[in-house]
Amino acid sequence: VCPLTLWGQQGNVQPFSDEDSSIETLSHCSSLSERTSAAEEAGETEEMAQEDFQYKLKVYIDSTVDKSAKTRQGALDGLKTAMATKILYEFISERRMTITDSIERCLKKGKGVEQCAAASLACLLCIQLGSGIESEEVFKTLKPVFKTILNDGAANIQARQACATSLGLCTLVAEDDIMDVFATMECFESLFTHSYIREDGSRPSVNPQTTQLHTNALLSWALLLTICTGSHIRVIAQKHLSKLPRLLENDNVNMRIAAGETIALLFELIRDFDYDDWEPLCEQLNALATDCNKHRAKTDKRKQRSVFRDVLKAVEEGDFQSETIRFATERMVIDSWVKKRTYDAFREFVGSGMNYHLQANEFIRDVFELGPPMLIDSAALKAMKSSRLERHLYNAAAFKARTKARNKFRDKRVDVGEF
Template sequence: MPRSRRGNAARKGARGARSSGKADSQASDDEVASEVLSHYSSASESTSIAEEVAGNEAVDEQAQQDEVEDKLKECIDNVMDKSAKTRQVALESLRLAFSSKTLFDFLLERRLTLTDSLEKCLKKGKGEEQSLAATVLTLLCLQMGSGPEGEEVFQSLKPLLINILTDSSASPVARQSCATALGMCCYIAAADVEELVPCLTCLEGVFGSSCAQDGSSAPSHRSPAVRVLHCNALQSWSLLLTICPGSQIKKILDSHLPKLPLMLSSDDVNLRIVAGETIALLFQLARDMEEEFFYEDTDLLCTKLKALATDSNKYRAKTDRRKQRSIFRDVLHFIENGECHEETIKFGLECMYVDSWARKRTYHAFKEALGSGVRHHLQNNELLREIFELGPPLVLDAAAIKASKISRFEKHLYNSAAFKARTKARSRVRDKRADVL
């Protein structure tokens, strides 16, 4: 082939290659552009999906809130029903709702209606219904707080609580709940000392019969219901001591510190324990007022406490002996050395230290009233956060709450490592070669 024709063919081939390369590059550019467009479209689509999911979650949350409020409205209406069974079911539902949620805004405009309903239940109901009504009243005061709303609720029903509590012919179950309700509501909503003293006197009159009159031994109450009533009255009385002024505490020390040790001889383990804790509380309040407080019968008291802290009588249940020994060891240690056993309460991302007998009595009173809902209220209820000096409720987003929780797999790894370390430690102790001769 001539050289010129071969060169022309080569140039044609080169032009064809360049044109095909340009076409390929244009095709690749189009692919990149389409990929970018598809990426942004998918990103915008995912963003719109996320926004839609968030919107749906907000709608679902609002729908759930509306459903809960509708059920609560129905329960409040049912408290006035003619059927005693329906009223009891409604009261139990309100008890569960009030103890597990903070409902101030919802209850604010319905508190008068609910107070009237509870008053009728306390007046005309029988034992179980009266007991539930008193419990719901306690939780209603706790929801309303220490402001004028809570004070209004307490003032309207305080005379009725006192009447039932002091009526020996009333149902023991109703009297037990009224003793607790009187102490809790007075603690939350009493405006001044003039309202506090009558409640203290009323409660003293209930548990006073558990103190011996002759100074030898406490009377034996055969009825378990009476024992529980005296326990509840003494617990409420000791709760109110934590907010008494110094002048009132001095009077109580003179009148009750010689009497309370007589209750340590009671047949009921719970009454003995509550009496021991109340004695420790009185010693703390006395030392807060006077650092060098001296009680002339301290040696005799410590002898009784030591006997209870080391009690091994077989006629008492094993669990009762263990519980009693643990409590009275702490009581004895505090009276002798002035040191209180510290307890740490964790809730959400926070924790609280219970490091005094006054703080312990207050926390356990709210814990008994709220049950498993006490941690929710410690996080969100302004009244409890003010009482325990926790500051305003923390505002946490979902990401912070999720980050604070460990996964199930991490928890499994932690438990496995702890189990292995515990097994090794126990194996070394169980090995005969580790015995010390």
């Protein structure tokens, strides 16, 4: 994809000027020299596009400190789009502290939507830099800001929700001390445990937006579970596994699903854990997997039943419904709750660019044990795309033929019915 199409503000870069065209018309070069000239022109065009793309990024970086909140918001969104869809390590590495300072300023002085965009950009910056000293420096600057907003009950609720999610992923990528990981998990616990139904059966009074904050905190907590030591996971299980099922009774479908997936993740991480309330838990999970409550929306029930069928299998049989992700000429199998939680966390920020990052981002490939990025033969890739196009055209023609045949058959049935 041409980088210019990210913004849609300029037309296509023309590979030849009018003067070039007239010269080319008058020239009588050999076929070899023509191919060489075309290759040089293509290289120059690509270089021009790259320079233009980097110029736009520099403008965006400068605009993150603009006086206008709208301009800052646009700049943050532009940088997010670029980082989600391209590998920019060299460009970003040279400017990482400038970008970090801008993110910090937007988090501290911005409002709501701007803070959310800044929090997301922090994650994308860490994903671009990968696990190492560079992302550690970024995170050391931003972690205190994330925690301050997260724990501030008077802060904008959307900003707190965004910080709960971003703090989890940034910790996974850039935290260099496991004890600090545990401290961050305790920060998340101090939030989502407020949604636990009390032992006497009474429900806490929590509004929908705060419930979403607690849900985000629970998902980030579960993400960090995937990098904890076995001994620490056992301590966590003893503390929370008897209480997490209380979240399954929450009125919010997202919270119920997050709790169910977290329970499945814990059972996967400590399969030999001695859990006393196993049968009541399975009954509760089965009820959610077959929920027919008329007071719930159909879409919520459909989504919930699908997830809890898988959660029930995980708890009862230690089973996981695997899923295959295809990208370019490769494929990756998500075959565990650990891998699913990790994949979902990255995809939340990278979005539609996830397949591209799986193909080209060395850090993400390392996380999912895919090895170094593969060098794809452009001719082979073109042939593969051609075969896909051929299959598509064949299927379209076959569908058209079937439709015509069925229409004729229907016409005959109508004629017979008239007699």
